Amino acid sequence: MDGIVTTTYRTESDLLGERQVPADAYFGVHTLRAWENFQITGTPISSWPELIDALAAVKQAAAEANAELGLLPPALRDAIIAACQDVRDGRLHDQFIVDTIQGGAGTSTNMNANEVICNRALEHLGHGKGEYAYLHPNEHVNMAQSTNDVYPTALRIATCFAIEHLLKAMAVLRLAFDEKAKEFAGLYKLGRTQLQDAVPMTLGQEFSTYAVMLEEDMARLRETATLIREINLGATAIGTGITAHPDYAAKALTALRRITGLDLALAPNLVEATQDCGAFVQISGVLKRIAVKLSKTCNDLRLLSSGPRAGFGEINLPPVQAGSSIMPGKVNPVIPEVVNQIAFEVFGNDTTITFAAEAGQLQLNAFEPVIAASLFRSFRHLTNGCLTLAQKCVSGITANPERLRETIERSIALVTALNPVIGYKNATSVAAQAYAENRTIREVVLERGLMTAQELEEALRPEALTQPRADMHGKP
Incomplete structure (x- = not known):
């Protein structure tokens, strides 16, 4: 205003x-x-x-x-x-x-x-x-009220509402990743560890991890909501209930449960509940966890789509706007980037909430307003970020099958799959030769006679490269 x-x-x-x-x-x-x-x-x-x-x-x-x-x-x-x-x-x-x-x-x-x-x-x-x-x-x-029981009770109820909004948004994003995991289930690619070539996997496996991470964080969020539903209404000034009728707290709780539809509970010790902000610290910690993993996911999306010709170039993010005022045709990963920035803000909000909760003195914490401001910003921006990422990015992602096949075929790391057959020493030697001569693993193995063409073809079948196999063991 x-x-x-x-x-x-x-x-x-x-x-x-x-x-x-x-x-x-x-x-x-x-x-x-x-x-x-x-x-x-x-x-x-x-x-x-x-x-x-x-x-x-x-x-x-x-x-x-x-x-x-x-x-x-x-x-x-x-x-x-x-x-x-x-x-x-x-x-x-x-x-x-x-x-x-x-x-x-x-x-x-x-x-x-x-x-x-x-x-x-x-x-x-x-x-x-x-x-x-x-x-x-x-x-x-x-x-029969005080700011000291009204305000924290209202904050907790508002947080319960915010949790439900965020859970719905996370469910939309989880579903988007899950649908892409199914769509990409038959596309084989090279996995990476420490940004170096690792072993093959499917693009579907890669995208399924993002859905699973969201599902895990949704479970943690639901668990934390239990703490938030414990209120101190009836505590009045410091938790002793001064100016309130002895039966007021119980009756107000019954009415509030009906009005809000929430399974609220009265804190067992109102003096403790009036001064303690631990539940807000814990919920903020869960929001930080969500933000960390969302940001990591967006880092992956930016890497996998980098290029389009000089980078990984394995997937394509949907173009949503021009990327440069000077470079014609450039398109940037702006949706993952904005979610990264939301995460950075949530990290800062969590630090603010931590300091504010710690700064309480004796029977009251005077800094709940900044806790509220920080917490609600985290909730709102994460909620909007999940929906934006789902609707403007994930749902429109496409794959580059030729690029995926190329990275597998030319990867030195493919030799890892042959370890059980030719042994670690031979595999190391093959990898070194293939790298030095810019050749494929297939070429070097066949040239050395370490495996027949049929054995090599069977060992390097895409399906065999992405799951455990009992029949590959036992040969020295």
């Missing part, structure tokens, strides 16, 4: 005094001051809709629990619920204007939510914005 422009105002007050708030704004004085104080990133909390929806879910659950306990009149409960539903339906998100990174351990975010929901609820009650005598942001919307 670049600026607040209006011609009419309403007067609101806080402990610092009175302020003029735009008359049509659903936010109030606390949000206004925070907006003025934290002109940091230019990214408001509304940029993370999962967080806004999670905040509304928490406020609705709190209202339902307090009303059930006889602490909140039914009419006020219904108005708060209606306002929360408006937010969760996608309305009023533009009213969440405070910067994602802020001082105060997330207080400004909580205040922003309290004021928007309150002023919308006032309208449902037939009153105007700012008429807090009928319904108050702190007295009613924030009843």
